Amino acid sequence: MLVSPGKRHMNLISFRFLALVAVGLLLFHSFRSLTWRRLVLLVLNVTFIASFANSPLDLFPLAAFLMLGYLFILVAHSQKSRMNFVAGIFLLLLAFVYLKRYSLFDFLQFWENPYVVVGLSFIFFRVVQIFVDTHQGALVERISALEMFNYCCNFLTFVSGPIQRFQDYREQEKQLASINITDRTAYLAFSRITNGVMKLALISTAFEWLFEWMKIHSGEASYLWATYAGAGLSYFLQLFYNFSGYMDIVVGIGFLFGFKLPENFDSPLDSENFLDFWSRWHITLSEWFKLYLFNPIVKALTRRWMRMGLVPYFGVFAYFVTFFLMGMWHGTTFMFMIYGLFLGLGMAINKFYEIEMRALLGKARFKKLRGKFLYRIFSKSLTLTYFAIALTALWMKWDTFTYVLGRLGWIGILESLGLFILVIGFIHVGYMAVRIFLARFRDHLGELDQSRSFQQIHLAARVVIVILFLISSQISMPKLIYGGF
Amino acid sequence: MTVSDGEKRKAIRERLNVVFQEVFDDDAIEIFDEMTAEDIDEWDSLMHITLVVAVEKEFDVRLNAAEIGKLENVGAMISLLQNR
Numbered sequence: 001m002l003v004s005p006g007k008r009h010m011n012l013i014s015f016r017f018l019a020l021v022a023v024g025l026l027l028f029h030s031f032r033s034l035t036w037r038r039l040v041l042l043v044l045n046v047t048f049i050a051s052f053a054n055s056p057l058d059l060f061p062l063a064a065f066l067m068l069g070y071l072f073i074l075v076a077h078s079q080k081s082r083m084n085f086v087a088g089i090f091l092l093l094l095a096f097v098y099l100k101r102y103s104l105f106d107f108l109q110f111w112e113n114p115y116v117v118v119g120l121s122f123i124f125f126r127v128v129q130i131f132v133d134t135h136q137g138a139l140v141e142r143i144s145a146l147e148m149f150n151y152c153c154n155f156l157t158f159v160s161g162p163i164q165r166f167q168d169y170r171e172q173e174k175q176l177a178s179i180n181i182t183d184r185t186a187y188l189a190f191s192r193i194t195n196g197v198m199k200l201a202l203i204s205t206a207f208e209w210l211f212e213w214m215k216i217h218s219g220e221a222s223y224l225w226a227t228y229a230g231a232g233l234s235y236f237l238q239l240f241y242n243f244s245g246y247m248d249i250v251v252g253i254g255f256l257f258g259f260k261l262p263e264n265f266d267s268p269l270d271s272e273n274f275l276d277f278w279s280r281w282h283i284t285l286s287e288w289f290k291l292y293l294f295n296p297i298v299k300a301l302t303r304r305w306m307r308m309g310l311v312p313y314f315g316v317f318a319y320f321v322t323f324f325l326m327g328m329w330h331g332t333t334f335m336f337m338i339y340g341l342f343l344g345l346g347m348a349i350n351k352f353y354e355i356e357m358r359a360l361l362g363k364a365r366f367k368k369l370r371g372k373f374l375y376r377i378f379s380k381s382l383t384l385t386y387f388a389i390a391l392t393a394l395w396m397k398w399d400t401f402t403y404v405l406g407r408l409g410w411i412g413i414l415e416s417l418g419l420f421i422l423v424i425g426f427i428h429v430g431y432m433a434v435r436i437f438l439a440r441f442r443d444h445l446g447e448l449d450q451s452r453s454f455q456q457i458h459l460a461a462r463v464v465i466v467i468l469f470l471i472s473s474q475i476s477m478p479k480l481i482y483g484g485f
Numbered sequence: 486m487t488v489s490d491g492e493k494r495k496a497i498r499e500r501l502n503v504v505f506q507e508v509f510d511d512d513a514i515e516i517f518d519e520m521t522a523e524d525i526d527e528w529d530s531l532m533h534i535t536l537v538v539a540v541e542k543e544f545d546v547r548l549n550a551a552e553i554g555k556l557e558n559v560g561a562m563i564s565l566l567q568n569r
Contacts, residue, residue, distance in 0.1 A: 138551035167551065275529070290530055291554045298534040306538065308510065315531035351531075367526060 010051040012159075012249050012480065013197050020047060020155075025256055034177040041150050041257070048155035052116045061099050061115045062123070068095060069127035070148055076134040077142055085135045089128070096124045102332045118483060119158045121329065125288050126152045130166050132292060139167070147173070156250045156257075160243070160482035162264045163284040172259055179258030187455055189255035194462040196248025199241045201466075205478050207238035215395070224407055225415040232416075233423065235395055236388040240268070242481045243282070269431070271383050272376065274350040278323070281387075285326065294322040312355040319347035327390075330485045335393045335401075342390035377425050385420035490567070497544075497566050501559070504539045508532065518560030544569070 010017040024044045028037055053059050072088035075081070097105060099120055130148070133139040143166075151169050211234035214227050247264050254261040264283050271277035278286045297318040302311060327340025357366050369375055392401065408416065498516065505514050509527055522528040528536075537553050540546075540562070546569045556562050 133549070133551045136549035136551065138549045165551075165554075287554075291550045294530065295534050295550065295553060298531060299538055302535055302538045306542075308508070308535075311531065311535050318531075363526065 010048060012246060013200055013478070016051075017048075020044065021253055021256075028257060029181065032177050034174075037176045037179075038146065038150065038173075041154075042146065045150060045153045045155045045158070048158060049116070049119070049153055052118050054114075057113065058115050061111070062117075062120060065092075065095055065099065065120065066123065066127070066149065066152060068092065069131060069152075070145065073127075073131050073134050073143060073148070076131060080135065080137070085131075088131055088135075092124065092128060092131070096120065100332050103334060119153070121485060122157065122159075122161050122163060123152045125161075125163045125285075126166065128292065129163075129288065133166070141170075156254055156259065157261065160246060160480055160485070161284055162247065162250075162262050163288050164262055168262070169259075176258055181256060183452075185255050187459060189252045190459055190463065192248045192252030192255070194459070194466045196245040196250075196252060197466045198462075199245030199248060200478050201245075204238050204241035204245060207234045207241065208478065210234040211238055211395075224404065225412040226419060228404060228408065229416045229419040229423070231395075232388045232392055233420065236384070236391055239391065239394075239481055242478065246480050246482065269384065269428075271380065272370070273379055274346045274383050274386060275319075275354075277383050277387060278347070289322050289326050293325065294318050297321060312351070316348045316351045316355070319351050320344040323347045330394070335396070335398060338398075338401075339390060339393035342386075342393060346386055346390065377428055378421070380428055381421040381424040384424045385417060388420060389417075494563055494567055497563050500543060501540070501563065501566070504536070504543050508536050508539050516559045518558065518563070520559040521557065540566070 010020065024040060027043075028040045031037075049059065049062075069088075069092060072084065072092070075084045076088070098108065099115075099117060130139065130143060130151075134143075147170070150173070151166055154164075154169075157164060211231055214231035214234055244265050251261050251263070262284050264281075264285075266280040266283060268277060268281040271280050298311075298314055301314040301318070321344070323346070324340040324344030327343040328336050330336050330339060354366075357369075360366075361369065370379075396404070405413070502514070502516050505516050506512050509525055509532070514525070522533065533556075534553070537548055541548060544566055546566065548565070552565060556565065
C-alpha cells in the first residue's frame with residue numbers, strides 16, 4: 001500500500017479543501033508582509049500534505065527525497081563538479097524508482113511501511129530542474145530550505161502539477177507582498193474555478209460513467225469493435241476533462257494567491273498531428289522532457305555528426321526515446337511500457353512521415369497539402385484516435401488487451417479504427433460549426449458580455465451551480481486521474 | 486545603448502544570419518529581432534537545437550538548458566550572445 005489506508009485526503013473539490021483555501025486566503029491577505037505570506041503558504045502546504053498521511057512517519061520517504069535533492073543542490077551551488085552532477089542524477093533517479101516501486105525492480109526488498117507517494121513524480125521534476133540549472137550556472141542565487149519546500153510542495157501543484165519552472169516561481173514569489181485582489185482578479189479566478197469544478201464533477205464524471213458502462217459490456221458485446229471504440233473515446237474525454245478541470249481549479253486559486261501558474265493545455269483536441277498534440281497536451285510535462293532529455297540527446301548527436309541531412313533522423317530517434325520514457329513515467333507496471341512504446345512510436349513515425357513527405361513532395365507542396373480541409377480533418381482525427389488507442393494501456397490489463405486484440409482480429413481492429421476516425425472527424429466538423437455559430441452569437445451580445453453587472457450575475461449563477469454540484473457529489477467525489485500517475 | 490553596443494549587435498546579427506541561412510538551407514532568410522519559430526516553417530523543436538549547436542560553434546559559446554528554453558525570439562538570441 002503506497003498511500004496511508006483509511007485516510008480521507010483532501011480532494012480539490014471537497015468542502016475541506018475549499019475551507020482550507022478560504023482560511024488560507026483570509027490569513028494571506030491579512031498582512032502585506034512577504035515573511036508573513038511565505039509562512040501562510042508554508043502552513044497551507046504542510047496542512048495539505050499532512051491530509052494524505054496517518055502519521056508523520058508516512059511522510060518520511062518524501063521528506064528524505066527532498067533532503068537528498070537539497071543536499072546535491074547545495075553542493076552544486078558551491079562547486080561545479082561533474083561527479084556531483086552524475087551522482088546526483090543517478091541517486092535521485094534511483095530513489096524515485098525505488099519509492100515508486102517500479103515492477104521492474106520487484107527483486108528488491110521494498111520498505112514495508114505504508115507511505116505517501118502522492119506528489120513524488122512532480123517533486124522529482126522540480127528537484128531535477130533546480131539541480132541541473134544550478135549545476136549549469138543558470139541559477140546563481142542560493143535557494144533556501146523554505147523556498148525549496150514551498151516550491152516543491154506547493155499545495156496547488158503538489159498532486160498533479162503543473163511543473164512550473166523554479167525561476168518563474170521565484171520571480172512571482174518575491175512579489176507576494178504587493179499582491180492585492182481586485183474585482184477583475186476575483187472574476188477571472190472564480191470563473192476558472194467554477195469552470196474546473198463543472199468539467200471535473202459533471203463532464204468528466206459523465207464520460208467516466210459512459211466508459212465504465214462500455215467497459216463492462218465490451219466482454220459480452222457482439223459488436224466488440226464498437227464498444228472498444230466507445231470505451232476508448234470515453235476514457236480519453238474523461239481524462240481530458242478531468243485533468244483540464246483540475247488545471248482550471250488550481251490556476252484559478254493561484255490567481256487569488258498572486259501566482260500565475262503555467263497552462264497545461266492549449267486546445268489539444270484541435271491538434272493537427274501527433275507532434276503538434278504534444279505541444280498542446282500536458283504542456284509543462286513535455287516542456288520538461290524537451291529541455292532536460294530531448295534537447296541534450298539531439299545536442300549530443302548533432303555535435304558528434306553535424307550533417308544537416310542526418311539531423312531529421314536524429315529527431316526521429318530522440319522523439320522515440322523521450323516519449324517512450326515519458327510514457328513509462330506515468331506508471332510502474334508493464335502496461336506503462338506499452339503506453340511509452342505507443343507514444344514513442346507515434347512521435348517517431350510522425351517525424352519520419354514529415355521527413356519523407358517533404359522529400360517526396362517538396363516543402364511547398366507538402367505545406368499546401370497540409371492546408372487542405374479534408375487532409376486536416378483526417379489528420380486531426382487520426383491524431384486523437386491514435387492517442388485514445390495508446391491510452392488503452394492505462395485502463396486495460398495485458399491479458400484483457402491481448403484477449404480483445406485476439407477477438408477483434410485485423411478486421412475488427414480496422415473497424416474500430418475507422419469508427420474512431422469517423423466519430424472524431426464528425427465531432428471536429430460539428431465543433432467548428434458550433435464555434436462559428438457562437439462567434440456570431442457573441443457579436444450580438446456585444447457590450448452586454450463586457451458589462452460588470454452581467455459578469456456578476458453570470459458568476460453568481462455559476463457559483464450556485466457549483467455549490468449544488470458539490471453538495472450532490474459529496475457521496476462519490478470524482479478522483480483526479482493524474483494524481484495516480 | 487552606446488554606439489559600440491549597436492555596432493556589436495549589428496556584427497552579431499550578420500554572423501547569425503549566415504547561421505540561419507545554413508541551418509534552414511535558405512539564402513533568402515533575413516533575420517529580425519521579433520522573428521520567432523512562427524516565421525520559419527521548419528523551425529520546430531528539433532531545428533531549434535540544431536540552430537543552437539550551430540550558434541554555439543559559430544560564436545564559441547555553450548548555452549545551458551535554461552537559456553535554450555527561454556529564447557523567445559531572434560532579438561533575445563542576439564542579446565544573449567552580446568552578453569557572453
